[in-house]
Amino acid sequence: xxxxxxxxxxxxxxxxxxxxxxxxxxxxxxxxxxxxxxxxxxxxxxxxxxxxxxxxxxxxxxxxxxxxxxxxxxxxxxxxxxxxxxxxxxxxxxxxxxxxxxxxxxxxxxxxxxxxxxxxxxxxxxxxxxxxxxxxxxxxxxxxxxxxxxxxxxxxxxxxxxxxxxxxxxxxxxxxxxxxxxxxxxxxxxxxxxxxxxxxxxxxxxxxxxxxxxxxxxxxxxxxxxxxxxxxxxxxxxxxxxxxxxxxxxxxxxxxxxxxxxxxxxxxxxxxxxxxxxxxxxxxxxxxxxxxxxxxxxxxxxxxxxxxxxxxxxxxxxxxxxxxxxxxxxxxxxxxxxxxxxxxxxxxxxxxxxxxxxxxxxxxxxxxxxxxxxxxxxxxxxxxxxxxxxxxxxxxxxxxxxxxxxxxxxxxxxxxxxxxxxxxxxxxxxxxxxxxxxxxxxxxxxxxxxxxxxxxxxxxxxxxxxxxxxxxxxxxxxxxxxxxxxxxxxxxxxxxxxxx
Amino acid sequence: xxxxxxxxxxxxxxxxxxxxxxxxxxxxxxxxxxxxxxxxxxxxxxxxxxxxxxxxxxxxxxxxxxxxxxxxxxxxxxxxxxxxxxxxxxxxxxxxxxxxxxxxxxxxxxxxxxxxxxxxxxxxxxxxxxxxxxxxxxxxxxxxxxxxxxxxxx
Numbered sequence: 022x023x024x025x026x027x028x029x030x031x032x033x034x035x036x037x038x039x040x041x042x043x044x045x046x047x048x049x050x051x052x053x054x055x056x057x058x059x060x061x062x063x064x065x066x067x068x069x070x071x072x073x074x075x076x077x078x079x080x081x082x083x084x085x086x087x088x089x090x091x092x093x094x095x096x097x098x099x100x101x102x103x104x105x106x107x108x109x110x111x112x113x114x115x116x117x118x119x120x121x122x123x124x125x126x127x128x129x130x131x132x133x134x135x136x137x138x139x140x141x142x143x144x145x146x147x148x149x150x151x152x153x154x155x156x157x158x159x160x161x162x163x164x165x166x167x168x169x170x171x172x173x174x175x176x177x178x179x180x181x182x183x184x185x186x187x188x189x190x191x192x193x194x195x196x197x198x199x200x201x202x203x204x205x206x207x208x209x210x211x212x213x214x215x216x217x218x219x220x221x222x223x224x225x226x227x228x229x230x231x232x233x234x235x236x237x238x239x240x241x242x243x244x245x246x247x248x249x250x251x252x253x254x255x256x257x258x259x260x261x262x263x264x265x266x267x268x269x270x271x272x273x274x275x276x277x278x279x280x281x282x283x284x285x286x287x288x289x290x291x292x293x294x295x296x297x298x299x300x301x302x303x304x305x306x307x308x309x310x311x312x313x314x315x316x317x318x319x320x321x322x323x324x325x326x327x328x329x330x331x332x333x334x335x336x337x338x339x340x341x342x343x344x345x346x347x348x349x350x351x352x353x354x355x356x357x358x359x360x361x362x363x364x365x366x367x368x369x370x371x372x373x374x375x376x377x378x379x380x381x382x383x384x385x386x387x388x389x390x391x392x393x394x395x396x397x398x399x400x401x402x403x404x405x406x407x408x409x410x411x412x413x414x415x416x417x418x419x420x421x422x423x424x425x426x427x428x429x430x431x432x433x434x435x436x437x438x439x440x441x442x443x444x445x446x447x448x449x450x451x452x453x454x455x456x457x458x459x460x461x462x463x464x465x466x467x468x469x470x471x472x473x474x475x476x477x478x479x480x481x482x483x484x485x486x487x488x489x490x491x492x493x494x495x496x497x498x499x500x501x502x503x504x505x506x507x508x509x510x511x512x513x514x515x516x517x518x519x520x521x
Numbered sequence: 522x523x524x525x526x527x528x529x530x531x532x533x534x535x536x537x538x539x540x541x542x543x544x545x546x547x548x549x550x551x552x553x554x555x556x557x558x559x560x561x562x563x564x565x566x567x568x569x570x571x572x573x574x575x576x577x578x579x580x581x582x583x584x585x586x587x588x589x590x591x592x593x594x595x596x597x598x599x600x601x602x603x604x605x606x607x608x609x610x611x612x613x614x615x616x617x618x619x620x621x622x623x624x625x626x627x628x629x630x631x632x633x634x635x636x637x638x639x640x641x642x643x644x645x646x647x648x649x650x651x652x653x654x655x656x657x658x659x660x661x662x663x664x665x666x667x668x669x670x671x672x673x674x675x
Contacts, residue, residue: 055654186573189566193534196563200541203556212552215541238605245601246594416633420625421647423608428617428651432661440609447605449530456527474555 029383045085053093115326130266139332143339176304198466238447284333288340302333616666
């Protein structure tokens, strides 16, 4: 195994493979920065170019590109409040708040370092877990996947503000997200739900136009209102600020590791998707607040709200590769496209990837590691220049950001209706900000609604009520209850401390 | 504004979830189960929030130190919304390739009060990046605007 590990490294370091990886990194760097233009789309666009490549070169190119998209997507999210990727929206809540306080450098330092640690943990999981994870994935049927979605939904409690009113608003937002997820053709009975007889709504509401509208439009309007730069009158954090962000990650090392593990685990689970990992990690990060005052800081520039999703976003890639390589079961759209790459190259995912082609599998691990190290180093080199963008006058940034928002949203389905969805989401997002509603539960509901409904029906159809008694279902139910009750426990503990 | 926004949102959620639940009554069980299970509690929560807002005292609208006064903020917000809707209209009527440079130039000139030369150079740079990346490199399909097609320039 060690020999294959070394062979994998040497294969990636070959001039041709390394050059293809650098090319992939370059493409992924820009794709991540541009809002809406997703990693999956770019993977699909780049797939035809791998026909004449060797497997190691092709995966160095594709994975080099794909594994850095989330890292640079964080930059757009932190600096401009516009999600660079659908998977980097959670980081906006605290990252962009830090930018507005002039702490862009610190936020980016924390985001990039946690992304790197997350990627390394994801890659390590890929290297170590392939033989171990097989029984776990095979044990997880639709009942367990439904319960996993329920655990995700339980994080709505953590993503809401504290107190009864905060919880009510959080659950209204979460319920609205779940309701939006029901738009489209019902997969069980084939009924068109809330589609108003339109073809566009029959396929359901896409995540990207909603995310872009919900987060970007309110920030653009705020920028127009303030009439200043993003950083306002404060100066952006220079490299010292970035170092502070790096230190923050190590100060909260255990939290970073836990969020990376959440990302890896969600990545392993087929059908959960990358957008879930960041919100679960963010929800978990908010649970690290010890006092109500500390909890209030989340959403207003707490660095833990940056490093949690940052770590989970990148660690999920290694996790998602595990079922793709080991069983040919893609965990996400990107992995499904990558699976196409396997077949184009004449490779069959499964046991052969763990025996005959083990060095190719390890070359993927090394590609994730090297691509992330190179990208993070590059980002740190460009950090001051990037942070300086936040001091540009608003009227120079607004037209560029708005154009990118429109293009990013339109390219999701190449439909003007995507633009309308973005603007409606923008109006909802604006009202939510004004009214003090949390936006995160709405996104979580939208992401998990369809998954939860599908797996629930499959579970009931396959097992009737017996699925409720499966051991992993009970364990996950306990976890979900724990997640819901934890904010109340935090409040109770804080009150006790205050009395003492 | 805080409670007015909150009231508008909660009422909207009440209407949507209420109408959705009523619409779902006619569907088969498999299709209506989730909308009912989510819709009814959602309606109740939104109704509770509405009652909460109506029964509590509205906070006074005052600008904090360093913040933009509420009236100015409202006017600028409407201006921002106007620009966004303007971009949407120009994209639909003229298509992305014309709407993008037109919007950028007009925004810089009218809103930013930049000079002619700077506005033109900045617009050219943005259009070059747009055309080079999305059209030439990625070949993303941007349709001709309705007005342009109607005039026969497509």
